[in-house]
Amino acid sequence: MNRCTTNQDSRSGSGREVNNLLHTLRGEQFRHSQNLLRSKAHLAAVAARSYNDPSLPFSDIYKYAQTRAEERLREQNATPPPLPVIQDGQLQHGYPRGPVPGPPVPKSWSGLFKQDHARARNTTAFRHDALSLILSHMPWSFGSSDVPLLLTQEELQSPAAVYGRMHDTAGSRVPPLAQICLDVLLAQFPDAVEFRDELLEILPPHFYRDVLRYTAVHDPLPSTKLYALCEPDGHVDGELIVVGPQATLQRDTLVSASPTVAARQYGDSGDARSDDRGEGSSTSRETDVPTELEDSWEAELSSSQDLPPPMHTLIVLNTSVSISTLFAFPLTLTRLALLAIPVPTPVHRLPRICPLLEVLDLSYNAWLNDPPEGKGTVMAESTLERIEWEKWARLRVLGLRQCNVPENIATRVNRGRLLDVVHIVGIEDRTFGSSLTVVEGLLKSLTLSD
Structure with missing residues (x-):
């Protein structure tokens, strides 16, 4: 009797040892998968796993977009968030969305990583x-x-x-x-x-x-x-x-x-x-000349009020302007902004199209230093150099931010302007707010051949 009890205890003890060993192996495997995923986002999906899910394919029967099992699978296969990395006392994000491990990128590859403007x-x-x-x-x-x-x-x-x-x-x-x-x-x-x-x-x-x-x-x-x-x-x-x-x-x-x-x-x-009012033709209205003369002031006043106001401001940002559209700009424009135009535009024709401009902003156009429409040799004049600045007598403000303009742009813009100097925005560490600096620039640009 004692022998039977001892055999049963030994068998149950060996079974518990096997179960403990399997449990330990499963835990190690789970922790290993945890370390590979580097995230705790999937813990909720693993803990919420249920063996009582419906066995029928409801996604096919009722045309469900996604089942719970598909959502859990998507969460498990999602890209893990980056690990926080502390460098020089600052919290940064490491791989995969941070610095890539390995040597620096060769210079020949720099063109592949340009910013998407x-x-x-x-x-x-x-x-x-x-x-x-x-x-x-x-x-x-x-x-x-x-x-x-x-x-x-x-x-x-x-x-x-x-x-x-x-x-x-x-x-x-x-x-x-x-x-x-x-x-x-x-x-x-x-x-x-x-x-x-x-x-x-x-x-x-x-x-x-x-x-x-x-x-x-x-x-x-x-x-x-x-x-x-x-x-x-x-x-x-x-x-x-x-x-x-x-x-x-x-x-x-x-x-x-x-x-x-x-x-x-x-x-x-x-x-x-x-x-529509049935006033008749112009011949029938000629007999009423005194009445029309008496009401002429009121007629002129009412007609001036009914006319729509002219267009005085035009702003174009991040879209192209064709040559035919450029020539259709109204003469009444006093403020014009052509910003980040992706295709070169012949803006050197603007002084004859819009002579009343007071504010002109040509910022974020790197093609201003290129010849018009990209044609010509290296010695050809750029689009900015071909602009006839003296035809804009009313110009007060000029925007040239991030255009890489030459240093003598202020002298060219303000040539012939002694009092009404154009304020240029976009040239770092240079302010053109007084006529004295413009006169000095003009004197330096004079040649003895004149």
């Missing part, structure tokens, strides 16, 4: 910086109140230069209530047809400019929504902001916004209204 220029942060100069010289609007001002010290001290910007919220972390409401409204109408037929119908017209500026910075509108917002004049209170790659600048819109075409369209609409 197209993606970097399609961000809200870039649009904030790019539009800061031109928006600083425009009337205040809550749609662009969070864009920082880019003005000189003299302009900041002048109340006429900042256009009443005492309510700017560029330094505030909390957006104004008007912008929050506008963001909610734009999110409720994502479709272009609903945006045109529903939102623009209930939105007061004096808010259109705020919508134009706000979306240009935070969420650029596509062409369908943008030009629906600008109907029927082709602009909003004289402003048109086209931000790519969501939208493109259309030549027909610029042609319709020109003063001659707008006046012709107004005349046609006036004739149509008179025909």
Whole structure:
């Protein structure tokens, strides 16, 4: 009897040893997989594994998108987050999204790791910086109140230069209530047809400019929504902001916004209204000359009020401008910004197309130092050198940020200007705010052959 009890105890003890050994091996294997994954995100999926899952293929029967088992598998196969690495007292992220282990990358491979400028220029942060100069010289609007001002010290001290910007919220972390409401409204109408037929119908017209500026910075509108917002004049209170790659600048819109075409369209609409009222032909109205002479002042006043305002501001960001579109720019433009244009544009023709410019921003265009359209030899004049600066008598501000312009650009721009000196933005460690520096530059550029 004692022998049977001893045999049973020995068998149960050996069985427990085997179970303990298997349990230990499973634990080591689990910890090894933990170390390989370098993450604790999959622990919840492993702990939540259930043996009571339905056995029927519900994903095929009810056309479910994904089952729980597929979601758990996706979590297990996901890329693990990087491990924190402390170097020089600073917390950094290591491999796989940090520094790659191994020797440094050869110089011949440097072209493979260039920054994607197209993606970097399609961000809200870039649009904030790019539009800061031109928006600083425009009337205040809550749609662009969070864009920082880019003005000189003299302009900041002048109340006429900042256009009443005492309510700017560029330094505030909390957006104004008007912008929050506008963001909610734009999110409720994502479709272009609903945006045109529903939102623009209930939105007061004096808010259109705020919508134009706000979306240009935070969420650029596509062409369908943008030009629906600008109907029927082709602009909003004289402003048109086209931000790519969501939208493109259309030549027909610029042609319709020109003063001659707008006046012709107004005349046609006036004739149509008179025909609808049954006023008769022009011969029948000639008998009423005294009455027309008496009402001439009122007629001129009403016609001037009905005419739409001319386009005075055009901003194009991160989209191309064709030559035919460039020649269609209205003569009434006083503010023009061609920012980050991906394709070289013959901007040296602008002085004859837009002679009334006061603010010109050509920032983020590295092709300004190349010959027009990339043609010519090495000794050919660049696009920037071919611009006839003296034809812009009203020019006050010029933006050349990140254009790698030559050092003598201030002398060329301000040649012949002794009092109204153009302020150039984008040249580091050089300020051109007085006429004395310009005169000194002109004297240095003089030659004895003259």
